[in-house]
Amino acid sequence: MTFSVQETLFSLLRLNGISGHESSIANVMQHAFEQQAKDVWRERRGNVVARYGSDKSDALRLMIFAHMDEVGFMVRKIEPSGFLRFERVGGTAKCTMPGSLVTLAGRSGAMSGGFGVDGCAVGRG
Structure with a gap:
C-alpha cells in the first residue's frame, strides 16, 4: 500500500x-x-x-x-426565524467570521451554512 x-x-x-x-x-x-x-x-x-x-x-x-x-462554535439557541445564536470555541476572531462557510453537525447529520450579519441599512418594521 x-x-x-x-x-x-x-x-x-x-x-x-x-x-x-x-x-x-x-x-x-x-x-x-x-x-x-x-x-x-x-x-x-x-x-x-x-x-x-x-x-x-x-x-x-x-x-x-x-x-x-x-476553532468552532457551539449552538446555544435556534431563533424562530432559523438564525442560530452560538458561542465561540477556540480562538476565532469575530472579524473573520462574516462570509465564512461552516459545517453544522447535529444528531441528524451535517449541513453546510455560512456566517452573515444583520444589515445596518435594513429597517425593523
Missing part, C-alpha cells in the same frame, strides 16, 4: 474536530500512521505519536508537530 501525504492531509482536513472533540481526527491519524510507521501510540493527553525511519544511532532525526483541533 502506497502512503500519500497529500491524500492523508486532505482526508484529515475534511474532518470536524473542534477543541475538546478531536478524537475522530486522532483515530484517522493513528490508522494512517499504522500503515507505514515503525511505532504508533497515543500519549496521556490524546496526542498521536508515530516513529518512522532508521534504527541507526547516527541517523538524522526530524520531529513534526501539529494541532489536531480547529
